[in-house]
Amino acid sequence: MSEREDFMAWVGSRLKDAETALHNGDAAPRFAIWSRREPVTVLGAWMSGSGTEDVGNIFRQLEASFSECTSYTHEVIAADVIGDMAYTVGYEHTSASVNGEPRDYTLRVTQVYRREDGEWKVAHRHADTLAQPDKPQDA
Template identity: 35%
Template sequence: MTVTNITAKPAATAGEPEAGLLDALRRTETAVAAMRSGDPEPYIACWAEREDATLFGAWGPIEKGSRALFDTFRWVGSRYAGDRSPVKATVENTVIASSGDLAYTVGFERGTVGVDGGRKQEMVIRVTHIYRREHDAWKLIHRHADFPPPDQRQSKHH
């Protein structure tokens, strides 16, 4: 697994993020790699078990409440499950910010994966995560992910 460049452009953070948040970011990266290898449980463990947890998923699901999210994460893991070989996945956080008991990251998840038994190909997902500190641990409470569209400023018809 590639080490996350978690200090890339920490624009909105005053100095280095605190150790507990850095640990949560590393756990999330490890969990993303496990998910893309077909094992959703490490990613589920990164989440708060709360009814206000939310997901705007890259493959369409919009969910509220940890039970619905965890079911969706297991469905996502099953889509990757055809090949249990370890997947190289990277998380590139371009922004890491925190204030009080809330933090967020904005960036990309990249990796070469097979979906639904298909051939492996590069997958890039644009992701915003929101974390909340609960009982001295940072837990995910929101994920908004999508497949980045082409930059329309680059088209000839702008």
């Protein structure tokens, strides 16, 4: 298996499992795949922060907000591995409750990863809400 194939298998398993768990109110798997080495950053759709303390606080707030994930898919548009660095660009499609209210939404997401002690870790996440097309106006 090539490095890229190995990385994409990790994205489709550990990363996907961690994101699904977070959307079910459990941030522990996400903490496990995130780097604890500076710099780490989140420029999120709802919250942003820099440094392990800020990032940890964001994860705990998200954990408290999310529940009842019925669907999570990560549609990767582009990805590559260059040495001990990698990135993904794509869309996350999620159906989960946010603060007790069922929601369906899509985020545009770019993430940067680095290999630490032989394992992939997320070092940066940028996400924003994909704008929904305007609804047709009644004539």
